[in-house]
Amino acid sequence: MSSNQAITQQVNTILEALRYQGITTAVLAPGSRSTPVALLLAQLEHQGRLDLYVDVDERSAGFFALGIVKQTKRPVLLVCTSGTAAANFYPAVCEAKSAHLPLVILTTDRPPELTNIGAPQALDQIHFYGQQVKHFCELPLASASSAELEYLNFNVQRMVVAAKTRPCGPVHFNLPLRKPLLPQLSPAKAIYPKIEFETAALKLAAFDLKQLQQTFANKRGLIIAGPEMQLPQHAALLKWARASAWPILADSLSQLRGNASENVITGYELFMGIPEVREKLKPEVIIRSGGTLVSAQLAAWLKELQIPLYYLDPDQEVNDHTKTATHVLPVEEANFFAALSPVTTPADWLHKWAGVQNKTLKSLTAYDFTQKFCEPAIAVALAQQLPARANLFVSNSMPIRDIERFFLTAREKIKIACNRGANGIDGIISSALGMSAQVQDKQTANFLLIGDLAFFHDMNGLMMAVRYQLQLRIIVVNNNGGGIFSFLPQAQVADFEELFGTAQNLEIAKVAALYHATYQKIESFTALQQVLATPVHSLEIIEVVTKRSENVAQHQQLQQAVKDGILRMLINENQA
Amino acid sequence: MSSNQAITQQVNTILEALRYQGITTAVLAPGSRSTPVALLLAQLEHQGRLDLYVDVDERSAGFFALGIVKQTKRPVLLVCTSGTAAANFYPAVCEAKSAHLPLVILTTDRPPELTNIGAPQALDQIHFYGQQVKHFCELPLASASSAELEYLNFNVQRMVVAAKTRPCGPVHFNLPLRKPLLPQLSPAKAIYPKIEFETAALKLAAFDLKQLQQTFANKRGLIIAGPEMQLPQHAALLKWARASAWPILADSLSQLRGNASENVITGYELFMGIPEVREKLKPEVIIRSGGTLVSAQLAAWLKELQIPLYYLDPDQEVNDHTKTATHVLPVEEANFFAALSPVTTPADWLHKWAGVQNKTLKSLTAYDFTQKFCEPAIAVALAQQLPARANLFVSNSMPIRDIERFFLTAREKIKIACNRGANGIDGIISSALGMSAQVQDKQTANFLLIGDLAFFHDMNGLMMAVRYQLQLRIIVVNNNGGGIFSFLPQAQVADFEELFGTAQNLEIAKVAALYHATYQKIESFTALQQVLATPVHSLEIIEVVTKRSENVAQHQQLQQAVKDGILRMLINENQA
Incomplete structure (x- = not known):
């Protein structure tokens, strides 16, 4: 088998494995070493099986890929040549790690005989992004071995699945390639199978839910909905809050501010600084969902309250820098609120919040x-x-x-x-x-x-x-x-x-x-x-x-x- | 002692230690966390003790700092705030590592209580540049302890010295800072002493030099001078080559092409492809100095020659991806040629090279x-x-x-x-x-x-x-x-x-x-x-x-x- 046949098989297997697990978009920063990946990606695009974007500035390319992730809610492939090109991805990689975005980075590399020996355009790309990726994998040189191809098919799929399993995050493949770099451009047939990964949901036991419902009953309760890009909607949360007459403090990135429900409260940054308002709107219990709050003032208020706070933590990371969570619930928001029965709440509680919120809106409009x-x-x-x-x-x-x-x-x-x-x-x-x-x-x-x-x-x-x-x-x-x-x-x-x-x-x-x-x-x-x-x-x-x-x-x-x-x-x- | 007194003492001690070991220029990418460093650097600038540049784009700032290193041949300080700012330095850090440039990176960081807990603008900055720096040091939070200040003074100095000791390269300090961040702006007095680091030179033993001289005598010898920014000049090399009538193949980055000596040969990319010329100019022994050659053709010719090649390796890394070195001499070029006595060489050897070189120049001019x-x-x-x-x-x-x-x-x-x-x-x-x-x-x-x-x-x-x-x-x-x-x-x-x-x-x-x-x-x-x-x-x-x-x-x-x-x-x- 010629070496370009081997490279072709190898890269095709990788790309098919990526596609199996939901990658339908790639961003490529051009270069020479990445040639086989680039050409086979272009072939997939011609076949209508993938959207390919080419971006000359790798720093921008990384963030462009993140934007695609945010829009499509799917993992995106990001490809570059060897050398500092890969270093230019680093800011976007760090953002993907912190923001839990499934970015799949494929850096191409010079072959082993050109590493660690002073060859030009050769960095040590192994674990190149350190702690800023969820997983790293050094891929083998193309060898045309069926054991290798089978491994690639399996391992690439599991890495993509890792990227999109909560806590989502970037994963990094480094792929050494030896010349000649031109692959064979003929329609590839997927040889190795798709692995069916089912997704499981985190759910609380019925017994726990019953206890929680009793805890929340007849309380001045509050939901704080933080940033959330994962969820398509907050239907269950909204339904529960409406049925229970709880206000929802909706972070600007919660995707809830477009909701006309009277439960949605948004003016807190403008009114929480008023001592009389804080006194009037003091809750007894809080359920918090979503990521780190944009509002530093809201975070400060949480610290001041010192009341039971139930923190929904589907990422199971307890990323609460306010340190106000008193109960951590490792469960997805939708599952939690769908399973929780509504509670009764003091009659004027939501009304008080809505009054201050409406006055805030009126003052702003005026x-x-x-x-x-x-x-x-x-x-x-x-x-x-x-x-x-x-x-x-x-x-x-x-x-x-x-x-x-x-x-x-x-x-x-x-x-x-x-x-x-x-x-x-x-x-x-x-x-x-x-x-x-x-x-x-x-x-x-x-x-x-x-x-x-x-x-x-x-x-x-x-x-x-x-x-x-x-x-x-x-x-x-x-x-x-x-x-x-x-x-x-x-x-x-x-x-x-x-x-x-x-x-x-x-x-x-x-x-x-x-x-x-x-x-x-x-x-x-x-x-x-x-x-x-x-x-x-x-x-x-x-x-x-x-x-x-x-x-x-x-x-x-x-x-x-x-x-x-x-x-x-x-x-x-x-x-x- | 107030916390801003402690921060002031800490940062002043760091900056004085940097200055002790030759840092006279800093490039700052602005931000909030880096405030005490920025203000105390500005104070040094006002006192005429440091040149400070402010660059908003951290990626550019990193490379701007590298340019300063190249011009001044001194280590340069590069400072930023926490978060992705530091990631934008990565391309320049990689270049500094590969090119052996003494870049001193000081990233500022959020204090421990805001790391690893989901706080905004907090990445894991420990070993943030992985294998791409020569050394990393996590600095302590300011504590006003004299033991800590003494440590900072000593450790910062030794890190800068490491950056400028061959093989030179980037070193990274990460400095966590706790609010309040405003330092006290009053003329700082250096409390801790400068450590006097003497520099030693790598020299071959007289016995070895004598043997080498005998090896080189009466041979068609050739010097290949690769890229070199470290040396102010190649006086010793030139002097020896002139006295021995050896041609010097001068890489465009060797800084030798500005030399009018007839020994300096530069047209090799244009004539080495001619088989008759290769035959005519075939050497018996080569001394190679400097970094990785720009010319791939020259590197290929070395592989083809299969003759004794003496590789000067002051970095002691044997970064020879041509793998043609047969003898490695861990010695600085200037020391080596100053100590080596000239040799006699076949009469027409340099003349042959000069003839082809001159013809090349004439053809190009014509x-x-x-x-x-x-x-x-x-x-x-x-x-x-x-x-x-x-x-x-x-x-x-x-x-x-x-x-x-x-x-x-x-x-x-x-x-x-x-x-x-x-x-x-x-x-x-x-x-x-x-x-x-x-x-x-x-x-x-x-x-x-x-x-x-x-x-x-x-x-x-x-x-x-x-x-x-x-x-x-x-x-x-x-x-x-x-x-x-x-x-x-x-x-x-x-x-x-x-x-x-x-x-x-x-x-x-x-x-x-x-x-x-x-x-x-x-x-x-x-x-x-x-x-x-x-x-x-x-x-x-x-x-x-x-x-x-x-x-x-x-x-x-x-x-x-x-x-x-x-x-x-x-x-x-x-x-x-």
């Missing part, structure tokens, strides 16, 4: 953003104006905080996503474009809210929008530097601008021109509302110019206005 | 690049036109191959640099700018030769030129995609453009406008010569448009012309 245009106004305008079906990708740092605080209600089919594993400001554009690339429904519009520093960090990511004619409306909040630092003690130091503010003076219009994006500069609330009301067609960059120097005061003014409204409401209630 | 403008012409024009003092940074992939093949003689004060550890096309602009930033001599002009893909990969790096008003003339060879792949078997496949060519259609003029660079488009040899003759003042981007589709044939034509010239010379010699 605020005169037309006169007082500011960064929070962008989140408010998005909540009001996003089309019925939309993906909203939100950058870290200030954007996600503003969304958490001010994007309080949305329409039903709006999905909010964020790279909330390691909270980096890298790769944001690529992640948003990766999501956009795999949106099947043509009615869905894609939005990205991002600050100028994060926009700068991943400008290269825009190339994928050009290459694949992707649709994305990017709202760049341009306050010329690192806005979040003005909220920290660092704001007072002499070297603030040099070390933290870091104005880049980036001309967004020129970036838009470079990537053939339509461009508009917005400097008022009305103009922003108008532009948001128009349909999204292609790559669009909307620059919203704000002032970093006024941002902290503007946030405080708005929060004070909401607070004043709530306090007046409480006084009226007491007088009534 | 080639009509005005009519046949092509990518090799750029290397030829640079060799002819670079100013007397210049840094030429060369990108990987095609540029370094063209330089190796066609940049045959240079003026004396020209330094050629390349990221030739892992040979990546990432971070090239940043590396060139890092070198430029630390050029002390105002007479030195800075050049970068780069293809359009590598240019695209690190466009963000250009921001540092704007921020620090750096001087660099960038020659972008724009053949709209991956030119090197046309030279490989992949060029024949149907999906070539999609998977390998990867045209980006990047509008270089718009990139220049974005970064306020002066811009010129060049489409002829004459225009290129003219623009190279003008002085370099600021950030300049020269776009040289070439055709990928014609590139292979153009290389072949030129090589054929040189070959024909040499063959005619050989015929004339035989007839004479």
Whole structure:
């Protein structure tokens, strides 16, 4: 058997095994060593059996792949050549690990005789991502041995399954390849079988559920729904909360803010700082679901409460940095709430929450953003104006905080996503474009809210929008530097601008021109509302110019206005 | 003692220890967790005791730091906040490891109580760069203990020394920091002493030298001088080769091509493919110095020769992927040649080499690049036109191959640099700018030769030129995609453009406008010569448009012309 027959069989077996376990999309960063993988991936694409994206910048490619995972909820294959190409994947690998995303990385490598001997473009790629992957596997050189092929078929499948078994996470294959690298391009037939992996569900025993129901009965109970991309919906949670009249504090990434239920409470960042409200809304028991909360204030409140907190932990990692969980329930949210019978709850409990929530919404709506245009106004305008079906990708740092605080209600089919594993400001554009690339429904519009520093960090990511004619409306909040630092003690130091503010003076219009994006500069609330009301067609960059120097005061003014409204409401209630 | 006093003492002790061992430059990627390090570095800068650069994109920052190392030949400190920021350093860390560059990485981290518990922006940063650093050290939390400070002072110094001891390489400190993060800004006094590390030299015993001299006597001997950035000069090597009449095959990164000695042979890539020349110039013994050769053809010739090869190995790693070393000498080049007495050599040996070399140079000079403008012409024009003092940074992939093949003689004060550890096309602009930033001599002009893909990969790096008003003339060879792949078997496949060519259609003029660079488009040899003759003042981007589709044939034509010239010379010699 010729060596390229052996490579062809080997790579085909790997790719078929990947496909068996649900990989239908691959992102390739081009290079020479990865040639057989690239060509056989392209062949699968021609056969309509796989979507293949090619991204020259590996850092962007990694985050583009993460965006696809977020949209499709399926594992995605990420491929590169040997050398520093693989190192450029590292930020996305770390994000995948922290955010529990099933990323399957296949780095190609020089053959053994060119490693550890000073050959060019050869790094030690074994365990290259260290603790940041769930599993690593050094694949063997192609040998045309049937034992090897059988092993590959089995092992590649189990690694993909590991990636998508909770806690989900990245897995890494390193594949050494020896020249000649050109494979035989003929329709491959899968020789080795698919392994049928059934998925089991974590469920509590009926006895435990009965006890829990008794614990929750007649209590001022509260559900906190944290970030959640795994679940298609929270139907069971909502149903149970409605039947039990429990409020749900819905994190901006919980995918619950688009739900019109009166149980869904979102204004907590604006009202939990008021001592009278905290007193009035003090719960007796909490059920918490989903990942690490966006709201630091909510987390702080949990610590202060010191009450029983039931923490749903389907990942079985007890990743609760608030350390407030008193009871850990290793169970999926949907299973738990479907199995739990509703409880009776003090009559006015939900009503109290809804009252404060409604007053918060009214105060926010009444605020005169037309006169007082500011960064929070962008989140408010998005909540009001996003089309019925939309993906909203939100950058870290200030954007996600503003969304958490001010994007309080949305329409039903709006999905909010964020790279909330390691909270980096890298790769944001690529992640948003990766999501956009795999949106099947043509009615869905894609939005990205991002600050100028994060926009700068991943400008290269825009190339994928050009290459694949992707649709994305990017709202760049341009306050010329690192806005979040003005909220920290660092704001007072002499070297603030040099070390933290870091104005880049980036001309967004020129970036838009470079990537053939339509461009508009917005400097008022009305103009922003108008532009948001128009349909999204292609790559669009909307620059919203704000002032970093006024941002902290503007946030405080708005929060004070909401607070004043709530306090007046409480006084009226007491007088009534 | 307050906690910020403790942090201040701790960080000051670390920074003083770094400075004790020669760190005078730091590159900081901004963030919040790194605040005490950032502010105390800025304080050192204000005191004129350190150069501090701030770079928002950590990937670029890493390569910018490598550029500084290349220019200053001193270790450089690279600092970032916690999370994926550190992951963005990975490509530069890998390059530093492969290229033996003393990079000192200080990642800051969240304190223990926020690790391994699902807290935001917290990765496992312990051994974060795995095998890609020489040493890793997890630093303790500030405790104000004098035992701890004493340890920090000692340990930080020994780690920096390790980074700059051959084989040089990156070292990584991870520093957990607990809030409050603001240090006390008052002039720090170094409390703990500098450790005096003397450097020892590797030298062969006199007896061995005598034996070697006898071995080399009366032989057709050859020196191969590979890439070398460590040495300030090759004075001893040159002196010995001149006295012994040995030819020196000088790699384009050996820093020897600027030397006018007749011993320096550079045209080997153009003439070694001619069987008659190989026969005529067959050596009996070789001394090889420096790193992995740029020329694959030269490496292949070494394998073919099967003669005694003495390999100078001051790094004591025997990184010889050609596996042609028959004798390994663990000694520094300068020490070796200074100690070795000259030898007698067959009279016509150097003359034969010089004849072929001269003919090669003449053929290249005679080639009509005005009519046949092509990518090799750029290397030829640079060799002819670079100013007397210049840094030429060369990108990987095609540029370094063209330089190796066609940049045959240079003026004396020209330094050629390349990221030739892992040979990546990432971070090239940043590396060139890092070198430029630390050029002390105002007479030195800075050049970068780069293809359009590598240019695209690190466009963000250009921001540092704007921020620090750096001087660099960038020659972008724009053949709209991956030119090197046309030279490989992949060029024949149907999906070539999609998977390998990867045209980006990047509008270089718009990139220049974005970064306020002066811009010129060049489409002829004459225009290129003219623009190279003008002085370099600021950030300049020269776009040289070439055709990928014609590139292979153009290389072949030129090589054929040189070959024909040499063959005619050989015929004339035989007839004479």
